[in-house]
Amino acid sequence: MTDVRNTRPEVVEDTESFRDSISTVDAQGRRIWIYPKQPQGRYYTARKWTTAVFVALFLVMPFIKIDGEQFLLLNVIERKFVLFGMVFSPQDFHLFVLVMLTFFVFIILFTVVYGRLFCGWVCPQTVFMEMIFRRIEYWIEGDAGEQRRLDKAPWTAEKIRKKGLKHALFFGIAVLTSNYFLAYIIGMDEVLRIISEPLSKHWVGFLGVLTFSGVFYFVFARLREQVCTTICPYGRLQGVLLVKDTIVVAYDYVRGEPRAKMRKNRESSFKRSVVQSVQGSANNVEMVRTTGDCIDCHLCVAVCPTAIDIRNGTQLECINCTACIDACDQVMDKIGRPRGLIRYDSMTGIESGRRRIFTPRVLAYTAVLLTLVSLDVVLLAERGLVEAIILRSPGQTYQERSGSRITNLYTFTFISKANRDLPVELRLVSPPGDIQVVGQKTITLPKGKTQKGAFFVEVEKSQLKGRKTPVVIEIWSEGKKIDRVKTAFMGPEE
Numbered sequence: 001m002t003d004v005r006n007t008r009p010e011v012v013e014d015t016e017s018f019r020d021s022i023s024t025v026d027a028q029g030r031r032i033w034i035y036p037k038q039p040q041g042r043y044y045t046a047r048k049w050t051t052a053v054f055v056a057l058f059l060v061m062p063f064i065k066i067d068g069e070q071f072l073l074l075n076v077i078e079r080k081f082v083l084f085g086m087v088f089s090p091q092d093f094h095l096f097v098l099v100m101l102t103f104f105v106f107i108i109l110f111t112v113v114y115g116r117l118f119c120g121w122v123c124p125q126t127v128f129m130e131m132i133f134r135r136i137e138y139w140i141e142g143d144a145g146e147q148r149r150l151d152k153a154p155w156t157a158e159k160i161r162k163k164g165l166k167h168a169l170f171f172g173i174a175v176l177t178s179n180y181f182l183a184y185i186i187g188m189d190e191v192l193r194i195i196s197e198p199l200s201k202h203w204v205g206f207l208g209v210l211t212f213s214g215v216f217y218f219v220f221a222r223l224r225e226q227v228c229t230t231i232c233p234y235g236r237l238q239g240v241l242l243v244k245d246t247i248v249v250a251y252d253y254v255r256g257e258p259r260a261k262m263r264k265n266r267e268s269s270f271k272r273s274v275v276q277s278v279q280g281s282a283n284n285v286e287m288v289r290t291t292g293d294c295i296d297c298h299l300c301v302a303v304c305p306t307a308i309d310i311r312n313g314t315q316l317e318c319i320n321c322t323a324c325i326d327a328c329d330q331v332m333d334k335i336g337r338p339r340g341l342i343r344y345d346s347m348t349g350i351e352s353g354r355r356r357i358f359t360p361r362v363l364a365y366t367a368v369l370l371t372l373v374s375l376d377v378v379l380l381a382e383r384g385l386v387e388a389i390i391l392r393s394p395g396q397t398y399q400e401r402s403g404s405r406i407t408n409l410y411t412f413t414f415i416s417k418a419n420r421d422l423p424v425e426l427r428l429v430s431p432p433g434d435i436q437v438v439g440q441k442t443i444t445l446p447k448g449k450t451q452k453g454a455f456f457v458e459v460e461k462s463q464l465k466g467r468k469t470p471v472v473i474e475i476w477s478e479g480k481k482i483d484r485v486k487t488a489f490m491g492p493e494e
Contacts, residue, residue, distance in 0.1 A: 022229050022317060023307040033151075034225060035144040036134075037302040041326025050121055051131040062180065062188035067419030068447070070187055077186065080448065086380070087417050087448050091387050095379055102372040107234075109365040111241040113357055115248035119234070120320035125219075125227050128177075130305055130321060133170060133220045140166045144302065167221065174217035178209050225306045229317045239316055244347040245356050249320045251311045251342050252350050256294035259311075262335060293337045300324035300342060310342060385422065386445060388475050388483045389413040393454065398490045404461040406491050411454050414475070416445045422477045426455060429472040431489075433459035445477075457489060464491040 024032050064071040066085025073082035081088040081096070088096065110118065119126055140162050141147045153159055182205075183191045194202045219227060228235055242248065294311065301309050303323040308315050310324045328342040349355040393409040401407055414424060424443040426435045437443060438454040445451050457471065468488045475483040 019315070024225060024229060031226075032307070034305065034307045035148050036305045036307070036323070037144040037299070037327075038134075038138045039303045039323035039326050041329060043322035043326050047121060047131060047322070051127050054122055054127050055132075058180065062183040062191075069419045070189075072184060073187055074184055075186060085419065086383075087419065089387075089415055089417060089448075091415055092383070092417070095376075095383070098372065098376055098379065102369065102376055105365065105369050105372060107237075108241060109362065109369055111238055112243060112246060112365060113362055115242060115246045115314075116235075116238055116318065116320040117247075119228070120249075120322060123319075125232070126319060126321060129220055129224060132173065134305075136169055137166060140169075170221050171213070171217050174213045174220070175209070178213040178216055181212070182209060225317075228319050229306055235316055235319075242314065243359070243361070245359050245362075247344055247346055247355070247357070248314055249310065249318060249322060249325060249342065250314065250345045250347065250350060251294075251300075252340065252345070253292075253311070254350055256292040256311070256341050258291055259294040259296040260291035262295040262297075293332070293341050295331065295335065297331055299327040299331060303327045314347075383417070384482050385416070385418040386424065386475060386477065386482050387415040387417065388485050389415075390473060390485045390487055392487065392490065398492070400492075401458065405458050406461050406464065406489075407456045407458045408489050409454060409456055410487070412452065414443070414445050414451045416447055416449055416451075418445075418447055420447050421445065422447075425476045427474045427476055428457060429474055429484075431459055431463040431469060431471070433457055433463065435473075459489060459491075461491065464489065467491060467493045 021027075024034060026032055061071050069082050069085050069087060071082070071085055073080065075081065079090050081092075137147065141150055150159060150162065179191060179195075194205055199206055223231075300311065301307070301324075303326070304310070305321060305323065306317040306319060308317045310318065322344075325342050325344075329339040332339050332341055346355055390410055390412050393411050396409045399407045412426075416422060422445045424445050426437065426443075428435050434457075436456045436458065438456070440453070443451070443453065457473075459469075463469075468490060471487050471489045473485050473487065474481050475485070
């Protein structure tokens with residue numbers, strides 16, 4: 001019988017202590033400034049082209065209009081939202097909720113399959129930081145080593161010139177970007193009008209843009225990678241979404257371990273083993289390598305914008321920017337080894353040598369996503385140009401006209417969702433009768449506006465069904481029915 005008192009728990013060595021802290025903060029909690037080496041390679045070139053497309057779209061979209069409406073507008077102030085030229089008002093809140101739900105399901109699905117691919121390639125923080133601001137820094141101050149020496153050097157005319165030029169360009173880009181972001185909120189036409197008018201007319205807007213410019217400048221001049229490693233909620237979310245089948249930037253530890261520095265005599269990294277030939281008549285000498293392909297050069301760490309070691313495995317700070325892939329591929333080319341020691345792959349793919357993307361979880365997410373997208377398309381297709389609210393005028397009873405005709409007073413509120421002015425006509429469907437609009441012969445609804453008014457419905461007494469009779473009114477415009485409203489008509493009791 002085993003003596004329980006003499007048994008001791010097995011001590012498990014902690015091999016992931018690097019996860020206890022981030023590499024940009026020291027033990028005392030002070031910031032460690034990062035000087036990433038400028039990457040070069042096929043992925044970096046592809047990211048340059050992606051950035052060019054991203055920036056071009058960002059700069060051009062505020063000028064694109066469809067039927068007079070800006071292609072994309074998120075006017076929170078006036079509660080007006082335009083997507084692909086379609087105007088959305090607060091009355092379309094149900095559509096907004098559904099679109100947001102679809103968006104979140106897409107994020108979950110995309111992250112489960114491809115990890116933080118969005119972060120490394122099209123996230124505005126990464127695009128502006130790594131492909132614009134960081135490249136300006138390389139151009140003015142040089143590569144990582146030159147930047148480090150410049151920061152440690154005393155203040156000279158040369159240092160003042162370089163630092164001054166860099167920060168002037170940084171703030172100039174921040175101001176330009178702030179105005180463009182403002183164009184997505186209030187519209188480019190309004191931004192151009194404000195710019196062309198005297199500053200005294202727009203002090204509040206000027207101070208708002210200046211404040212946002214300062215925040216934008218601070219983010220990319222000082223905060224930098226801290227946005228990705230400590231602030232961005234998506235970075236926290238990925239920790240619970242990634243699975244072993246997720247495609248991420250990963251180090252092939254099966255091929256790369258154990259690591260060893262590259263020696264001058266490459267034969268020292270091999271051992272000689274005697275292998276019996278198939279015929280058994282002679283012995284052949286075969287060279288077998290004793291170390292992995294990783295030569296522990298640390299270039300993958302040197303180019304990382306968040307200063308992590310990708311060889312430790314998938315980490316919260318990794319934004320999948322592929323800088324380490326380019327650096328490692330260049331080293332593999334130099335030592336005559338195959339590329340791909342660091343590559344896009346999954347943990348399952350590295351361990352088993354095969355990739356498995358369409359797992360049951362991914363298929364389930366895809367089914368939910370397709371259902372939501374289909375529902376979005378149907379609701380958008382059925383979305384009318386005008387939303388009508390028709391109510392009986394409060395506090396008013398019916399009126400008897402000459403003969404046997406009864407009238408009720410109604411109020412209407414028309415909310416335009418069209419990109420042009422619309423002529424609106426009210427038609428009484430049932431019961432048979434007439435409609436008389438108060439104060440105007442025709443109703444013209446301005447684009448994107450709300451119009452209110454009143455009208456009388458006049459019905460023969462013989463058409464009424466007791467004290468309350470259902471009434472159906474249709475709203476027509478340019479020969480097309482755009483809405484249908486049901487209400488009640490009050491009459492005398494029989």
